[in-house]
Amino acid sequence: MQNILLVFLKMHRNCTDKTLALTLGISVDQYKELETGDLLMTRKQAQKLGRLFKVDSKYIYDCAMLIDEYKTKDTILTITKNSLFSVLDRLEALIEKLANEMSSKPPIKQ
Known part of the structure; x- marks a missing residue:
């Protein structure tokens, strides 16, 4: 995700990663x-980029927050999916165990 x-903005203004990193004071x-x-x-980083690119920093910051929200939801979805598969595996094992126990017992007479 990018x-x-x-x-x-970087391409439009012909900036390099190095120039932007120096502007932000980061590597x-x-x-x-x-x-x-x-x-x-951070908002401060978005403000610095907004000044450099001559755009409202709100757009830069909001875009970054949307990406963070997407990545967070994707991580939650992955964790939830993995948990569900784990529960399903345990449930299948319990069903198999129950089926084996039931098949080894004599039928109930009525």
Whole structure:
């Protein structure tokens, strides 16, 4: 996932990752993490970028927050899905155990 707005502004203004990292006072690796949403952008960073790109920093910050929200929901979904598969595996094991126990007992006479 990438912050498309940030990528567009960077390309439109012919900026490099190094220039943007220097503007923000962070390393190039940290800037790349900002661009991919792996590092949460602060309002102060958005303001610096807004001044550099001559755009309202609200758009830059909001875009970063949307990416963070998406990544958070994706992580929650993955954890939930894995938990459900774990529960299903245990349930299948219990059903198999019950079926084996029932097949080994003589039928109930009525």
